[in-house]
Amino acid sequence: MDLSHKMFSEIPSVIRHHGNAGNINWLMTTYSAWAHVVALVGVFKIMDCSKETLMWAFLLWPISGLGITVGAHRLWSHRSYSASFPVRVFLMLCNSIANQGSILHWARDHRVHHKHSETDADPHNAMRGFFFAHIGWLFLKKNPEVIRAGKELDFSDLHEDPVVMFQRMLDPWFALYMCFVFPAQIAVKFWGENFWPAFFVAGGLRYVYVLHCTFLVNSAAHLHGDHPYDVLSYPSENPYVSFFAIGEGWHNWHHKYPFDYATSEFGISSQYNPSKLFIDVLAAVGLVWGRKRGTAACEMGMVRRDRDREAGVPLPKPAPRPWKAHAAVKHD
Template sequence: MDLSLDMLTSIPSVISHHYKAGTINWPMGIYITLVHIVGVVGALKVLDCKMETLMWAFILWPISGFGITVGVHRLWSHRSYSASFPVRFALMLCNSIANQGSIFHWARDHRVHHKYSETDADPHNATRGFFFAHMGWLYVKKHPEVVRAGKELDFTDLYEDPVVMFQKKLDPWFALYMCFVFPAQIATRFWGEEFWNGFFVAGALRYMLVLHFTWLVNSAAHLYGDHPYDVLSYPAENPYVSFFAVGEGWHNWHHKYPFDYAASEFGISSQFNPSKLCIDLLAAVGLVWGRKRGTAAWEMGRARRDRDREAGVPLPKAPPRPWEVKKAAKSD
């Protein structure tokens, strides 16, 4: 269901259902719960920190965000551009600070998500509701269709990338170090912050927030917003998500043209997309190349849509979503 009071009140019954079915993912569920506990501790320590530590935590938001958006998403998942070894290595470090699973596993699940979006084979299927798409999918075991789909896709390119394999070999210890300990060490070394303040604020609190910013792409950007490019698609254009996820909220375009390195139709002057700007700057100095765009395909699609409109052919209409069907049935 969508984000509503019904969704919140149904969570206990959903937990009970999965407990009885034996489908709770206990290791991941315990980990995500602990992440939120230490994140709350970080929130309580904010006033104890030096201003430099708070600025460091803020800067780590886009740094870790780029490890997801510029790195594992647009480069490794979709191969929307090519990057030199120094860029790939730097993005791997940023991705490790983000600590959202290894590049290999993130890219594997994301490719499955795109191929089977909003089906049982989608790891965070939005038809199962806002909470499931946001974070509930991490608390339960993968649907058998997700496992099957993951075995069918080809990940040879990931296996052949030494940067990806280096991180995968050290997973999860290197990412845990980069996410929690490294930020604290920087704060302690360069401006004399107490280690645990850096650990809980620049590490844990920042990590928890960036996790939710990323999860909003799976939940809010699949449920709320406009659909100018594909009216039948769940993913939507959501500027609020794009702000928090450093440019990843233009999701209707992205699911229509997943090969597009910008993940949006327009640039930074029209749509908030610092991730595109980062890639463009790297391209300007020759560190990345082969940037792919979906604009030509959209121009042809838009022309076809205009011709249909002139001929009186209406746009297709998306079917009601599961919770809308449920609400309609209750009202009858």
């Protein structure tokens, strides 16, 4: 389960197994390999870039991240707040720079993930290990249970949003352009950067970095951290993931109260969550509204917990996590 030498050493045998079984999604595997090669070239092109291009690449981390956290996740997947048309267009553009699939595709998989978390119907079931939850799930054809679960959910709200459907109509070419070419064109036009260094660094290297920052929410935040809100839930509170994913690491709270626009109990002063701050700023100027919170439900749960404790009702205790139980048996 953990990110370990054993996990890496078993990857070749796992690849052979799925290859022989015909489970590999060759299109996604080929694309992912290409993207990582582009990112690797970007590493060697860093010294060829101006400081303006490097700053631009750095700024594209939170810019593209907002398209995932504030857009695809909190707005379109969970409908945790409402946004005006200009905000939705802006978030769609940021989401396209992030290039993690269309909003429709992303939100569909995420809703299935929440309804069937840590089961065979979960697209990135963390019970299959860190590598699978992080990126391996993209390399394989979807489990039939994932497909079945997706057919049972309602996505009509996404189909009725013209911004979502506009992006879907142009997928994947618009996202590929916004992710790789657009950042380079900005660098060329505004400070005279050469196209290819900007393409590889502000485009490819930045893209793969943000991609893995997002994937940490599926892997690390489901396997490592504290569980103060729901001890029976695998998703955890992980401040390190929150840093890389600009506020999405407070995952035990989020899976307990998925409708909460903040995806965390506290504000920016207590928990690193720039995505919440961004939504709050937009709300202050009237561009978003209807922000939902889980704090009232949490307070009711705490009252119920205290009442049960006074009545002698024991708190629920989770079974040992599979990877911890395995480690304990191995140690014995």
